[in-house]
Amino acid sequence: MAVQINPSILSADFARLADEAQAVKGADWLHVDVMDNHFVPNLTLGVPIVESLSRATDIPLDCHLMIEDPDRWAPQFVEAGAGSVTFHAEAAAAPVRLAREIRAKGARASMALKPATPIEPFEDLLPELDMLLIMTVEPGFGGQAFLDIMLPKIRRTRELISRHGLELWLQVDGGVSAETVERCAEAGADVFVAGSAVYGTDDPAAAVRSLRAQAER
Ligand code: DX5
Numbered sequence: 286m287a288v289q290i291n292p293s294i295l296s297a298d299f300a301r302l303a304d305e306a307q308a309v310k311g312a313d314w315l316h317v318d319v320m321d322n323h324f325v326p327n328l329t330l331g332v333p334i335v336e337s338l339s340r341a342t343d344i345p346l347d348c349h350l351m352i353e354d355p356d357r358w359a360p361q362f363v364e365a366g367a368g369s370v371t372f373h374a375e376a377a378a379a380p381v382r383l384a385r386e387i388r389a390k391g392a393r394a395s396m397a398l399k400p401a402t403p404i405e406p407f408e409d410l411l412p413e414l415d416m417l418l419i420m421t422v423e424p425g426f427g428g429q430a431f432l433d434i435m436l437p438k439i440r441r442t443r444e445l446i447s448r449h450g451l452e453l454w455l456q457v458d459g460g461v462s463a464e465t466v467e468r469c470a471e472a473g474a475d476v477f478v479a480g481s482a483v484y485g486t487d488d489p490a491a492a493v494r495s496l497r498a499q500a501e502r
């Protein structure tokens with residue numbers, strides 16, 4: 286289970302996205318938070334910016350869609366150059382069909398769960414996915430405090446993945462920092478999104494390296 290560190294550009298300077306991608310050399314993926322002010326109370330960016338960003342960096346893009354109607358939009362993010370597209374379980378009308386469409390278009394398919402959404406009803410869907418994202422804050426904003434109460438859910442999800450013998454990646458997003466990354470890793474997460482803990486420092490590349498070292502411990 287190789288550790289991956291995905292800096293979230295939500296905490297970067299949006300006027301300098303190409304440079305900000307350059308600043309996290311060594312990161313596995315660049316996490317791109319798409320918000321529509323309906324699924325979450327915040328508005329960020331859409332397909333054209335993902336298209337430009339994918340041309341501007343070699344780091345693959347991990348697009349996290351916090352939007353309504355992902356069934357309609359997710360395929361467009363694959364076409365825009367995303368290597369992985371995450372839709373929310375609470376928003377997708379037909380998650381199996383959507384995951385298959387994302388894969389058929391050539392990207393990794395991933396599904397996210399808000400803190401109050403349990404994993405158990407989705408157990409049978411796991412083979413359709415390449416990654417599962419467990420939110421460790423309420424989605425919508427960077428810089429929020431990590432929700433410790435999500436640790437048992439991370440643990441249960443890792444057990445389900447093992448029980449089914451799946452190669453699924455398990456991502457955590459929200460409040461991941463030097464203080465919390467080890468607990469997430471210990472609970473079974475292997476892909477770590479970090480916004481403020483990377484871009485909120487003077488040396489984002491060093492922050493990526495030290496988060497990785499802590500997660501690998
Ligand atoms: C929150 C976003 C996160 C956010 C994480 O809704 O999905 O990706 O950027 O930011 P931090 O790491 O600062 O909690």
Ligand code: ZN
Nearest residue numbers: 318349458478
């Ligand atoms: Zn995110």
